[in-house]
Amino acid sequence: MEKKQEKSDLMEKIVSLCKRRGFVFPGSEIYGGLANSWDYGPLGVELKNNIKSYWWKKFVHQRDDMVGIDAALIMNPKVWEASGHLSNFSDPLIECEKCHERFRCDDPHSPEATQEMFDHLTKKHSDVKHLVSSFKLIGENFTKPKQFNLMLKTFLGPAEESVNTVYFRPETAQAMFVDFKNVLTTSRKQVPFGIAQIGKAFRNEITPGNFIFRTREFEQMEIEYFIHESGWQEFFEHWKEQMNEWMREVGINLDLVHEVEISEEDRAFYSKRTIDFEFDFPFGQKELFGLAYRTDYDLSRHQKESGENLAYKDPQTGEEFIPHVIEPTWGVDRAMLAILVSAYQEDGERVYLKLKPSMAPYKVAVFPLLANKPQLVEKAREIYDLLRKDMNVAWDDRGNVGKRYYAQDEIGTPYCITVDFDTLGEKGEELKDTVTVRDRDTAKQERMKIGELKAYLKEKIG
Ligand code: ATP
Numbered sequence: 001m002e003k004k005q006e007k008s009d010l011m012e013k014i015v016s017l018c019k020r021r022g023f024v025f026p027g028s029e030i031y032g033g034l035a036n037s038w039d040y041g042p043l044g045v046e047l048k049n050n051i052k053s054y055w056w057k058k059f060v061h062q063r064d065d066m067v068g069i070d071a072a073l074i075m076n077p078k079v080w081e082a083s084g085h086l087s088n089f090s091d092p093l094i095e096c097e098k099c100h101e102r103f104r105c106d107d108p109h110s111p112e113a114t115q116e117m118f119d120h121l122t123k124k125h126s127d128v129k130h131l132v133s134s135f136k137l138i139g140e141n142f143t144k145p146k147q148f149n150l151m152l153k154t155f156l157g158p159a160e161e162s163v164n165t166v167y168f169r170p171e172t173a174q175a176m177f178v179d180f181k182n183v184l185t186t187s188r189k190q191v192p193f194g195i196a197q198i199g200k201a202f203r204n205e206i207t208p209g210n211f212i213f214r215t216r217e218f219e220q221m222e223i224e225y226f227i228h229e230s231g232w233q234e235f236f237e238h239w240k241e242q243m244n245e246w247m248r249e250v251g252i253n254l255d256l257v258h259e260v261e262i263s264e265e266d267r268a269f270y271s272k273r274t275i276d277f278e279f280d281f282p283f284g285q286k287e288l289f290g291l292a293y294r295t296d297y298d299l300s301r302h303q304k305e306s307g308e309n310l311a312y313k314d315p316q317t318g319e320e321f322i323p324h325v326i327e328p329t330w331g332v333d334r335a336m337l338a339i340l341v342s343a344y345q346e347d348g349e350r351v352y353l354k355l356k357p358s359m360a361p362y363k364v365a366v367f368p369l370l371a372n373k374p375q376l377v378e379k380a381r382e383i384y385d386l387l388r389k390d391m392n393v394a395w396d397d398r399g400n401v402g403k404r405y406y407a408q409d410e411i412g413t414p415y416c417i418t419v420d421f422d423t424l425g426e427k428g429e430e431l432k433d434t435v436t437v438r439d440r441d442t443a444k445q446e447r448m449k450i451g452e453l454k455a456y457l458k459e460k461i462g
Helices: 002-021 042-061 077-083 111-124 126-131 135-140 173-178 180-187 229-250 297-306 332-343 374-388 401-410 450-461
Strands: 024-026 038-040 066-068 090-095 102-104 146-149 152-155 165-168 193-202 217-227 257-261 273-281 284-293 324-331 344-347 350-353 364-368 393-395 415-419 434-439 445-449
Touching (some): 002 024, 002 350, 038 042, 042 066, 042 193, 042 217, 042 229, 042 332, 077 173, 077 297, 102 111, 111 126, 173 217, 173 297, 173 324, 180 193, 217 229, 217 332, 229 257, 229 273, 229 284, 229 324, 229 332, 273 332, 284 332, 324 332, 332 344, 350 401, 364 374, 364 401, 374 393, 374 415, 374 450, 401 415, 415 450, 434 450, 445 450
Parallel strands (some): 066 193, 364 393, 364 415
Antiparallel strands (some): 024 038, 090 102, 152 165, 193 217, 217 324, 284 324, 344 350, 415 434
16 A cells, blocks of 8 residues: 555656656646646657657667658558558447446456446446445446547548548558558668657547556657568567667666566467567556567558558569568657656655666756856856757756755756866866866766866766
8 A cells, every 4th residue: 555655656756847847748738738638848858859869879870770761640541441450440448327438448347447447436426336336236337348449530631521531640650561662672771671760649549647658649669670581589589689778778677667478369460479568657567668570461461452562572582572570669758757767766855867868858067156256157158158069958057056956956967067166266276177076866076177077978978
């Protein structure tokens, strides 16, 4: 019980820090918000961009066998017919008979679902409270599960007719299949190779919630890695390792990550192996990322439906085949939440985000000891301008230095530099042009020459 309370407190603390410090705000707040929509503020967008650019660097720039694309968000609806999304991309939904509130419910007999239905009845419909003593009575107040399609529909063009109906993509993946041939011919890559994409996806989720964990508009980072069927096990292992490595490098606590092997009956019918990487979020162990072997299902479907030949001819062996696919997939928003949960630290009076320097919104903050001493401000400004050429630097001259440290700790800035009277040479030549550099995690300070700062920070920050 105590643990549960601690965890819900942690979630509240993270949500509140995100709002207070400008990581994530409720969307459209001045109009009363829009349920479960969130806006990333000045610090949130920096963290999110760091996550995405590190991913791109590791998986596209630093590999010979990968290229990227950035496809249109709205695709020809035939794509979604071919992929099966229009007929199958749905979640089971149940509805309260009394108020018609809807719930996503994979198994209405599971203890989790029963608890949720029970909670709903007792909180919202106290008149049935005394009835709720068995599953049968709970079940009677809800409809049987029916499939609800999660595709978000809209119309293109000036007429709202079904002929113009299009869909916001529910995943970025399909564009990599649809563009396969174009990428192959223009990039001159050979199988095995992969296509990567980062972008928004939309799903009309039945029960969005848990802050940025499940929203109707979110961002994905996906890779479709094309292979010959014979190598699938080897490449599956390779990508499993790569995903673990990436998580460690961005500061996701691997002790909180669980690799869950998805059983045959729970896997998509075309997948021969799927692993969910689940994370101990404060609200429970839930999916963070996924890894699937999708066979040649996608390219075969698109070949059949489009009439285009999507086969690949091996230049060495002359063999012609439809490539098979390993798909590692990441949610950007869930990555950010897992990073924040992993980084959140309390240490006596101090709250700090122990972010990896590569992820931190600001790499360093620069302060003049006193804001009303022009010489200090001028010198600090020089350092600020010097460092800004290479990294994102914060400037703070409000209040006292202690308060500024506290504020930078809370947003995860790894280093703070203070310009004081010693810097100006008031205690003699030896300390002239030196500053204090304070480390976020140890709260220790050391004195360093201004001329050495850049190299020091570059080495620490990477
Ligand atoms: P879930 O079971 O949680 O609904 P899923 O299995 O449908 O997720 P995928 O289709 O595998 O998810 O999507 C790939 C990744 O996209 C997920 O691992 C997750 O990180 C992210 N993702 C999926 N749906 C959402 C959402 N509604 N909000 C935020 N991120 C999401």
